[in-house]
Amino acid sequence: APGLLKQPSRLAFEAVAVTRADTISVPEGYQAKTFIPWGTPICGSYPAYREDGSNTAQEQAEQTGMHHDGMHYFPIDARNGKGQNSEHGLLVVNHEYIDVPLLHPNGPTLVDGKRTIPEEVRKEINAHGVSVVEIRRSPRNGWEVVGDSKFGRRITAATPMEIRGPARGHALLRTRYSPDGSATRGTQNNCSNGFTPWGTYLTCEENWANYFATQDSELPRELQRYGIGKTGRFGWDTLEGDEFQRFDATRKAETASGDYRNEPNHFGWIVEIDPFDPRSVPVKHTALGRFAHEGVIFAPTGPGKQLVCYSGDDSRNEYIYKYVSRDKFLPGRPDNSRLLDEGTLYVARFNADGTGDWLPLDIRDATFQAACAAKGIVFADQGEVLINTRTAADAMGATKMDRPEWGAVHPRSGEVYFTLTNNTNRTEADAANPRPDNAYGHIIRWREESPEHTGTRFNWDLFLLAGPEGDSRGPDNQPLGADNILASPDGLWFDPQGLLWIQTDMSGSQHSDGPFGNNQMLVADPDSGELKRFLVGPVGCEVTGLTATPDFCTLFVNIQHPGEGSTPDNLLSTWPDGPGKRPRSSTVVITREGWRPVL
Numbered sequence: 001a002p003g004l005l006k007q008p009s010r011l012a013f014e015a016v017a018v019t020r021a022d023t024i025s026v027p028e029g030y031q032a033k034t035f036i037p038w039g040t041p042i043c044g045s046y047p048a049y050r051e052d053g054s055n056t057a058q059e060q061a062e063q064t065g066m067h068h069d070g071m072h073y074f075p076i077d078a079r080n081g082k083g084q085n086s087e088h089g090l091l092v093v094n095h096e097y098i099d100v101p102l103l104h105p106n107g108p109t110l111v112d113g114k115r116t117i118p119e120e121v122r123k124e125i126n127a128h129g130v131s132v133v134e135i136r137r138s139p140r141n142g143w144e145v146v147g148d149s150k151f152g153r154r155i156t157a158a159t160p161m162e163i164r165g166p167a168r169g170h171a172l173l174r175t176r177y178s179p180d181g182s183a184t185r186g187t188q189n190n191c192s193n194g195f196t197p198w199g200t201y202l203t204c205e206e207n208w209a210n211y212f213a214t215q216d217s218e219l220p221r222e223l224q225r226y227g228i229g230k231t232g233r234f235g236w237d238t239l240e241g242d243e244f245q246r247f248d249a250t251r252k253a254e255t256a257s258g259d260y261r262n263e264p265n266h267f268g269w270i271v272e273i274d275p276f277d278p279r280s281v282p283v284k285h286t287a288l289g290r291f292a293h294e295g296v297i298f299a300p301t302g303p304g305k306q307l308v309c310y311s312g313d314d315s316r317n318e319y320i321y322k323y324v325s326r327d328k329f330l331p332g333r334p335d336n337s338r339l340l341d342e343g344t345l346y347v348a349r350f351n352a353d354g355t356g357d358w359l360p361l362d363i364r365d366a367t368f369q370a371a372c373a374a375k376g377i378v379f380a381d382q383g384e385v386l387i388n389t390r391t392a393a394d395a396m397g398a399t400k401m402d403r404p405e406w407g408a409v410h411p412r413s414g415e416v417y418f419t420l421t422n423n424t425n426r427t428e429a430d431a432a433n434p435r436p437d438n439a440y441g442h443i444i445r446w447r448e449e450s451p452e453h454t455g456t457r458f459n460w461d462l463f464l465l466a467g468p469e470g471d472s473r474g475p476d477n478q479p480l481g482a483d484n485i486l487a488s489p490d491g492l493w494f495d496p497q498g499l500l501w502i503q504t505d506m507s508g509s510q511h512s513d514g515p516f517g518n519n520q521m522l523v524a525d526p527d528s529g530e531l532k533r534f535l536v537g538p539v540g541c542e543v544t545g546l547t548a549t550p551d552f553c554t555l556f557v558n559i560q561h562p563g564e565g566s567t568p569d570n571l572l573s574t575w576p577d578g579p580g581k582r583p584r585s586s587t588v589v590i591t592r593e594g595w596r597p598v599l
């Protein structure tokens with residue numbers, strides 16, 4: 001609020017101006033260095049990146065994937081969740097999707113709209129997923145990939161995984177690959193992420209639905225409500241062979257375990273990966289619900305407390321969720337991962353008076369039973385509720401939000417912040433989504449009434465309304481200005497001191513000719529209400545993903561899809577390799593002169 005700006009500013013840097021330069025811009029006194037761009041060898045035989053797109057599918061499975069997104073730095077001594085090493089660690093990075101024209105020498109091969117070359121599609125599958133990269137810093141060379149790492153690993157859209165939680169073994173999860181509904185292959189469209197107090201990584205499956213196709217005219221709700229259509233995004237389903245036909249959800253056999261009608265039900269989950277055990281099988285945790293999971297963020301936890309985490313469903317008019325574990329966290333216990341298998345999933349209702357309610361999606365709960373009965377919605381068991389999370393949330397009358405993206409929890413106050421990136425489909429405003437045709441987005445925050453975050457009541461307000469000077473409101477309740485106009489807030493992260501880092505993902509005309517320049521990253525001080533632009537990315541990129549070393553001297557930021565829409569003959573950006581070279585998604589290492597904490 002006005003009048004709070006009495007303390008010396010904690011944002012001690014000169015704001016970066018809006019720009020359309022094809023480079024990374026950071027404040028004076030800071031350095032930004034490209035690190036592990038798409039195609040960097042990280043495991044196996046460490047095959048070198050070939051800049052003409054001619055790396056093979058197998059080579060891609062030993063290199064970083066495309067489209068870096070959420071990530072986390074695990075200190076090398078953090079096996080059980082703690083750890084302080086700021087010079088040696090595991091950087092775990094999501095690869096959300098691909099720019100298929102740049103992945104191959106001359107783009108994808110299509111004959112009559114169908115894919116014909118299995119090797120090409122295998123490479124596309126292998127460019128998705130997650131990278132576990134062992135990295136070390138030396139004073140002379142800075143951060144480098146450790147060669148011959150025992151941790152280096154690629155998880156792709158084909159890696160075998162286990163399904164756990166209430167939906168494991170459900171009839172709606174049975175497929176030809178897994179007749180008992182307990183296993184699946186691959187994770188994809190991994191947008192944001194989380195990490196557990198026991199030292200594992202969580203990756204979130206967001207826009208998986210459009211990779212599947214079905215020719216059935218009548219679709220069950222678990223396909224319909226998630227938008228499974230007649231054609232798959234890259235046509236993977238048009239190739240013969242089990243590894244591709246699994247993307248075709250059309251009914252072809254007598255039973256569900258004879259075809260892949262249920263394969264889309266294996267996606268839309270949160271997936272746990274133990275980066276310290278390269279042989280571990282990733283786990284899909286069904287208790288956390290099935291939707292377009294943007295990310296997952298934990299409330300502060302400690303020994304003897306229940307786990308609480310939050311996750312947004314990034315589609316227009318979808319919801320924000322909270323999960324509370326049944327059992328309590330005990331550090332050092334080998335089966336803490338089970339906390340993600342037994343608990344209660346809630347969905348948020350934001351009331352007009354600034355209060356809020358967490359509504360349980362639990363078949364044992366009387367209010368849930370009554371809400372379903374009133375709407376004629378029938379669920380046979382909790383597995384079916386979770387596979388149809390969106391339908392269950394509809395039944396409870398949750399608040400339809402303007403595309404819930406990342407969340408962040410203030411390290412001291414416990415207040416939860418969520419970005420709502422935009423929603424041009426909104427026709428009617430409500431208190432929590434106050435602008436119809438919301439092109440610019442906003443950030444909402446709430447404080448739980450229960451100090452442990454486990455209760456069902458909260459109080460909320462709007463932290464900022466993004467937009468240009470004439471249509472915005474900053475954290476200080478003033479219009480935004482030259483130092484901080486932004487649109488489409490997306491990535492969100494609290495640093496250890498309680499400064500809020502905000503990343504943007506504009507697209508379309510807002511991106512190409514709005515007043516905001518290229519996508520950017522800003523820092524807010526919720527205590528003072530200050531907000532300043534810290535970084536602007538190259539042409540056509542999204543700025544996303546953020547993590548730091550424990551000493552806060554290294555900040556890792558991801559730059560996704562620079563030059564989006566490029567083809568080998570028409571490069572819209574040549575960042576980071578320079579003139580004539582294909583653009584590459586990449587991590588950027590941000591450091592400060594004199595090796596001091598970044599802020």
Ligand code: FEO
Binds near residue numbers: 191405
């Ligand atoms: Fe992957 Fe919602 O951005």
